[in-house]
Amino acid sequence: MPAPLAVSSPFKFLDAYTSADKNRFFGRNAEQKRLVELLFRSRLVLVYGPSGTGKTSLVQCGLAKAIPASDYFSVQVRRRGDLRQTLVSILTGILEETAATEPTGLIAECIRYALRPIYLIFDQLEELFISGSAEEQTWFAGFLKEIEHSSIACKIVLVIREDFLAYLYAYEDQLPGLFDFRMRVEPMSERNLQEVIVGTFSQIEEIRLVDEPKTVDLILENNRSAANTFQLPYLQVYLDRLWRQENEKEPEPPVWITPALVEEVGRIDDVLEVFLAEQKKSITDQLPPDEQPAVSQVLESFVTFEGTRREHRLASLEETARLPISLLMRILTELERTRLIRRDEETYELAHDSLAKVIDKGRSAEQRQINDIIRRLKEAYREYIEKKEADDLLLSPRRLSEIQLYEKSVHNELERSLGKSESDAKWQYIKTSREFHQREQRRELEEQRQKNARLKRSIAIVSVFLLVALVSVWFAINQWNKTNRTRIVLQSDRMDPVQALVTVAEAYEKDPNELNRKALYNHFYNHRLYSSKIELDGTAIRGVDFSSDGKRLLLVAEDNRVYRWDPTGQQNGEGLFIPGRYLSVELSDDGRRVVALVEPGKLFFGDLETHQVQRIGTDSTISTATISRDGRNVLTTNAEGLVTVWNTNGSKVGTLDALSPVELADFSPDDKMLLTVPKLSNEDGSLNKKLQLWDRSGNKLIDSQVFIDAVLSAVMSGDGNVLIVSTLRGQVFRWDRIRRLVTPLQMTDKSSLITEVKLSADGKRMVASDGKVVYWWDENGRVVDHLAYERQIRSVELAPDGQTTLIVVDTDVELWDADKQFKGKLSHKAAVSTAVFSPDGKTILTQTEDGKGYLWNLLDERLVELPHPEGVRDFDVSLNGQFISTLTDASWLYFWDRAGKPLDSLETRQIMEQILVTGDGRNVFMVDTNNTTFRWNRSERRLTEMPGEILDYSEDHQIILVRTKTGKGYFWDSDGQPIDSLPLNLNENRVFMSNRGQEVLLRSKEGTLYFWSRKNRKAIELPDGQASATLSPDGESIIALTAGVTDVLSFWNLEGKPVASYPLKTGRLSDGYRISSFRISPAGEQILILQAGESQAFIWTRKTGALNLLNHNKVVEKGDFSPDGSLITTLQSEGQSVWWSSSGQRLLEWAGAINQYRFLQDGSTYYTVQNSRVSVWPGPDFILPWLNQHISPDKRRAILADVREEYQLQTSFWEAIW
Template identity: 25%
Template sequence: MAGRGYVSGRGVGRRERRLDPGAGPVQRFAAELRALRESVGRPTYRTMADKVPFSVTALSQAAAGRQLPTLAVTLAYVDVCGGDPEEWERRWRAASAEAAALAAAEEESRPPYRGLTRYEPDDAALFFGRDRLVDRLTALTRRHRFTAVFGPSGSGKSSLLRAGLIPRLRTPQTGPDAPCAPAAVRVLTPGADPLRTHADRLDPAPGAAPGADTWLVVDQFEELYTLCADPAERNAFVDRLLAAAAPGGSLRVVIAVRADFLGRCAEHPALTAALQDATLLAGPMSREELREAVVRPAAAEGLVVERALTARLLDEVEHAPGGLPLMSHALLETWRHRTGRTLTETAYETAGGLRGAVVRTAEEVYGELTPPQAELARRVLLRLVAPGDGTPDTRRPAEHAELDLGDPDGTRAVLDRLVRARLLTLDDGTVELAHEALITAWPRLRGWIDAERDRLRVHRALSEAARTWTGLGRENAALYAGSRLAAAHDAFPPGHHAELTPTEAEFLAASTGRRRRAVWLRRGLSAALALLVLVASGTAVVALRLRDTARAERDDAVFGRITAEADRLRPTSTPLAARLDVAALGMRTTPELRTALTTDAGRVLSTRLPGHRDIGSAVAFAPDGRTLASGGHDGTVRLWDTSKADPRAPLGEPLRISGGDVGALAYSPDGTLLAAAGQGGGIRLWDVRDRARPRPLGRPLVSHGGKSVTSVDFTPDGRTLATAGDDGTLRLWDVGDPARPAPLGDPARADTRSVRDVAFAPDGRTLATAGHTGTVRLWRAGGADGPAPLGEPRRAHEEAVWSLAYSPDGDTLATAGYDDTVRLWDVSGGDAPRPLGEPLTAHSAAVWSVAFGPDGHTLASAAQDDTVILWNVANPAYPQQIGEPLTGHTEGLWDLAFAPDGRTLATTGADRGVRLWHLPENVLTDFTNPLTAVAYAPGGRLLAAASTDDALVRLWDVGRPDHPRRLPRALTGHEAAVLTVAFAPDGRTAASGDEDGTVRLWDLSDPARPVPAATLPDAHPGGALTVAFAPDGRTLATGGADERARLWDVRDRDHVRPVGAPLTAHTDWVGSVAFASDGHTLATGSQDKTARLWDVRDRDRARPLGEPLTAHGDWVNSVAFAPEGHVLATGGRDRTVRLWDVTDPGRVRPLGEELTGHRGGVTSVSFAPDGRTLASGGEDHAVRLWNVADPAHAEAFGGPLTGHLDTVTSVAFAPGGDTLASAGNDLTARIWTLDTDRAVRHVCARTGGDLTPTRWHELLPQLAYRPTCR
């Protein structure tokens, strides 16, 4: 692809939006700042940030015109641009006063929406759409003294109670049967110490009139389980509530609980009984209720919501779980961007839309903070989150004292900014997130939480323990010891207590001191005894022991510091985190490190090339894939040999282009020419056949009226070059003689402002342009007459289209927009692009580059949110994200390009670096639909994967697991989604079952030419869900939606027949079957929540063995026998794995405790061939490993293997045991290497090898340098 890396002038890595100085003081002041910067040559914001203590984002946002910058940021901006600080301080104060006056006037017309914050009783006049639910709740609470409201996060429970129920209770009632007015209405949230905090509020109000009840509204009842760590206090609080609400009393209790905590409520028998009587579900709002919630608050304030905006909101929110707070915030921001009295769709888009508004607000606030303030904000926000334990994360209120992080003034400034942006709320001396939606909606916060999850759990416990210690007068008995102290030290090693409050740091220091004193006391006693020994035997042994102890303690601290730093970096720099994992492994091998490295080996890792001295703006691969060209705003083009094991040294000297910044690069199809273009209309061609000594051809071209050239691209025959520029034109050049390029026809006007990108279709006859005004246009390349338009421009994005790319077959066009989205278009018709599917919205900032992989199934997008995202576009109408966003760049990305082999991706951006990303071959993406099953053939060289709507089973040669090769022919013949696949023991036969209930057998004697062997129609009406061969290969077991399992004699493929009667003991779908290794026992798992064992020694008379296994609380999704046949594993929708001793199949007994760790249902279980490890996959998108060497004491082996973005539907071990395959609903299969040495070699080869001593000391300044890849 041609580069898109140039922005007119020398701007920061994102296009500055147009300002209207007449729109008010904020935009006028921003325009003045921009004019000042223009007057000194428009230095880049990166250059400016290098000279002042503010980030690139803070400086760019100062001139963005969204809100007035702080005085400190303003003066820093002015200082760099040579302005008079006194004059600019006067300007700033004048603008601030005018903005404050406008804000005061705006306050008088209060906003009709509350944003992320809940509606309070005083907001009842703006609370619409829940009238019927309020009616039902009011009636329910008057009939019952204890009422519960359940609903998912974001369903509006808090607002329902506060702005719905409470005003209704306080409204005077008339008539003979009218209820009395409440004696009092009290609202509370449990917090960490519910009984001690609220004991005085759990009694009826004194002096109440007869019949007047006291109403107690307990909001966020789930805090009992997320914040209260003492089960005794929790139960006592519930008991008090239930006793207070007993019949005949004068107190009524209403609780609001998040729906995913229903199971925790059921742990209290009396509470369970109370919930049976009066429970209300706050479900999704109907379309008409949503309309009321959108339109009527605005009408109450004399405003109008544009019909198009109303319709769009209804469409977006109606099926969006938890979408109400996002809608409220988006409407609040739309109100702030309104024009006159109308809330328009344009204002809504400017605000960021449903999911973008929260992100935009949060990122704008974060970007305006100084680096120290930004770090304070991270620490404050993480303190306000309670990480979930099998449940989603929740918000956590914190007292102001807990936010004392050593910089009171800085903390106050950060809190003020976050509160003013309505991201936090202050209430009764506490601070909390405005809504839990912020946790999931803001990617930056989500990344922080995921990176710190284990540390956060330790921190929450430490905070509670420190508070208890203080409350007990700092008693030694309340200090940490043993494993709790060790965990706290791992999370917060000495010298890294900045994230602790003074009280927490004192508590940890006191605990450490107490342990040290105890150690010295023990050592003193030991020394006294040893003295007698030393007299006789010398001091050598004791000295060695003391030295070894000191060394072990030192190594513990070093190891903990490295692993903590790796976890901190993982969300923002996966390659760097992986290199630290390797470094830690050099000290110690732990299960956590081994699973981390297994995950690392399945990630897209990158090598950083030194890049440029200013913004990296363009990258392009030569057609042979051995050379990469990069261009930057330092005015140079560099060539890199990407075929070398270490490509970090550039080839030859930098190439220079006249006119300054390089904005675009393109190789000719034969790889002999390189075109570069940039500022001032300059275009340069080089002969690059000798990569070390490229030769310039002819004179530089100056075109596009001296305006910057933004993009260049060659026709497939290499004889024509297209250029696009800031003058809004498209131009074609005859480069048949590259030393004498000649224009072809006249320039074509392609945009009224600027053409951001141009690309030829693969046929060379058509090309497309991307416009600054948000349009895409197709052109006929023509000949001597130049380009001719095909149809009219197509509005593609709400803001500038920054990049576009054709798929290799030419039928699809991808576009990237400044509106943070990527779109796909059908251009097979040749004249007008037609949209395919919905916009892709995973990025949180402007998308600046898109490129198709050579297979046409993969698309990459790069954005100003510092990430690259890969997409499966095999079905372009339904794209699917592949894996997590790629992180490693520290500032916005400008350009990307695929290597011709499709396995390497190059990126560059505002952090000046160039990165080579290595796409792992062990992530299989050749699917257009969710996967349902994976299975290895017994020899281990063949892997089968089944998928849904395309009704295929695909085959891979996995003899080299790091380089799987898809076989040319899939198993075709099913007419419905394939749900299961299994191999026979001989490896030459496979079976598969589909949604229509058909089971098929396949002859795979030659895997490259599979042959249908048998068809069993209607084997299971409603769906054949599972298949498994007996160890002798003569019998096939199947299970299905008809609630039955069946046995089939498959010895004669031409005459497959059912054996015996169907196995009919289950009462719901049979989703899993498995044979024991001796073939005598069959296990079945069912959605009736049971697993069963069957005696199948006599296939004609199979019979059930013993009682059904009923320990699971939900569907049993998977069953598997250990290789020796004496242990059975079951995985259930209740999120657990269970092990069973089936030595005597008639008297099965459970082994040990249930295995927990999955945060969603367990879908699949598989034993390793040695029986010592079990793998499970789940709805939480994770694969987990379990150490089952001693099945009575099984435990988790390390952390989860992550990479899937949707439910993991199937897991299977390879026969060698060092490889595991998984399938997912995210359209991928993954092959995980469990060989740690192989994973290390992979990480080292893909990330550039050892960390340099300089980089090591930047990350780990207190630790001596250690080579990482030896």
């Protein structure tokens, strides 16, 4: 059975460094000095830290390296079954003979024997609290106290894992200074890790480190993980793996550790887990099938229920594993040979605590449940004993039920882990808890019997309340339904966008509370909806792409099948099985043939119609394969740099022998040229830097360019005239073949590493990411914009027209336009691994790590977009929403219908600031930067300057209030004709007109109000001191914020008589602030107040008198009510828009910045402006109608059924009971 012994590793591997390894111990100079300093200051030092940080190596080797051996005598102590007995045994073994039996006396004799102070190092002290008895723990506390108060020359170092540090707090009463001299061993910094790697290699004669900085950086990169800190045991195993892989190739020393070797070994996310799996497999492969499970059984015996390592003698291991001794010894021999366990005299244990974690993670769900029960039992028992056995610390019935479920297994594990006496104590605790609850149950039963007796006497009264009980049941069911819907809605963030929207819409229809309303708004307005979801039965999707003409989709599945789908999300035919691990797969434009390159470099053609697969050629070293756009040829390169052209029927066209060795060859987008990238290994250094373009036959050189560094890759524009070239040192160049110009792409951060640049079809726009920042470049190579992220950017893609960029971040794909305006988010349940545009740029295809694919339309179905060539300054909508007019920064006016179709346009020749469109759309009024008003009559095509400045207008846009330069006020009709005048000077006054256009309110700088009505035609002066004022929506009231010692909301009727006043209990809003907005809700029951320059808004409610604060992150510039008053909308200084409920609850934070927004009067439509784009959305009350129109009831029911099954949701009270 035994396998041949492997060549001995020169690395420490999982063993701790000892005093014999002083010349090989690196990276802990600061910690060594700190430890020595603490030992000089105190006789009791505590060393703690996470598992795997090198605590044992520091106290064993680091201390020996820092202090001469003549200055102290080190004694290493592990628990080994019983800490006191082990300590006595170690000390007795040091002395030749002694009559002392107590540890303190033995220590004193050892000091006299060694003629120097003794340092007692208690390593892995957590074992005392995992497996030690209460008596053993108590003795140890007394021993420490005795040593601390004695005069003997003894120092103690306690070494413990950080997650067990809390157990030492019980010792503080006896050892008040226990934590005064403590030291935490942190994970190593990157600089120290570099020192460890370089130092380790330097001490091994038969190993040579090549290109030291790069090799070390690659080793660190391959061991770095976002989920875990860098663990030293993992590094040792990885270094050993490098050495072994190279040693197997060339056994004769020296062994060369090169960057290529590190890249070949690659990243191993959990190298220790991989090492354990490999060693287990090497052992189990040597055993008969019926004996193979014994290996896992033996390994698990070395792990405690806490997930830490446990030591065994052979007898205890035989009892625990319950295996024949012959089989057990064979397995132990192999485990020791493979360095998974180590033997110390008669004791076996795992080589490192990190192995225990890996083994514990691989335990069955049942065993983990048992271990969890024991951990909680042990903790509960400890607290029970500390609190003098209080009844309220007995185990609960729920905990007892859990124990009863696994009673036999828990009992066996307790005896095995803690010993019989400790196990019996814990079991007595369980028994006491059961007896206590049985007594409580009997007492409750007796109380219930008495209650029943009283119930019989009260039966007549109960019957009277039967109806009340029935109502209560109904109420309980109703409450359960509400609570359950809340639970379902809270899970919607885990669903895909369509599932989430349908689910929350169902909940909102049944219960339109604020939580459901908030979820509905968020999933509709902030998340795009996919057009199709792609799933394969029984297998996961592992690769997706469009054919080069965009008419078909290519799907590569986990079951080694290739599938063809159409862009609507429908599968075309059965999958085609191609053997081997895919390196690349491409689909021909006719959608029939696939070209697959599989490991180690074999080429296959497959026919999706006939399901035939054909091996092409005999070369097994092909490194790249690409199919031409016309589908006639396939171009391949092999390991020797040879380029071959094949027909798609499998025949060889020829080999391009005239070309220098090539790393990569590809067809140009128009199929007229071949692009070749030279191999880096070319002996002629100039060839490495030369990019070449050939005719399609490869016989004629069309163009070439030499770069300053070796070429790695290149991508071409649609016409082949522009190439983006990446070089070895990380520089990226734009080669314009027409202008014969090579331009390096500008980098704002010189440390950024760009690996791939995306190019628009016309070659004028480029985008790339370094993982944290997205950069955009123009055709001159200048950075035109950038966007930073806190999360890691997975990839970026550029639409063929260069107008849209998609950025993949975790589970989201964000869309940004050419002006860096946010266009929406494609949300997924799992991390996105692939996201690409279709060749026409109208569709996006995404694939997630859970094996699903999604198709998204670039044009958002939820809204209508009105694109402009420049920024939009202002817009207006006719009363019925039929017409939309927009003003742009380039002095253009555009006229649209509600479907987004352009109807008309006008060049205004001067910049306009404000626009107003009449209800019938015939006239458009505009105000320029000088407050001059113009009227454009669309039918007459005439732009006329008007004698006045527009101040306000009625809700239906039929009456317009204007002010002349002399301050006179006039009312115009929708044709711009005067219909009335205002006998008040409007200069130096704030002016408000009622919604119906019949009343006007003026507020002077001093705060005096003047009211005028077209009906009674007289001006009424109201008291001064008004910080802000307005008219109610119905025009029947005047409302003002009156400044005073306490601000007051004052109400007057149209005769100027006060009708109500409401002091604001929260203080003065006007004190030191200017009121920038004072809005009344449509029903007149609420007031929204904004303060200029402040990041807050206030909502006052007449019914309660409460003034609620709406907190914002930035300055609030605008606020308003929705047409029905159920929503409050605010806009902050950086474009962040927030929706609030009328009670002040935050409902929606719009994704992306907007410049303006507006509701249509009936609330059916919501308009937003983002720089050059106006978006027309369904209003909040029209989400459900939109959903019913776009997703049929049958499809919604199917989606809800899928959601219920996938997330195991209960959708009714009776279903939950059943």
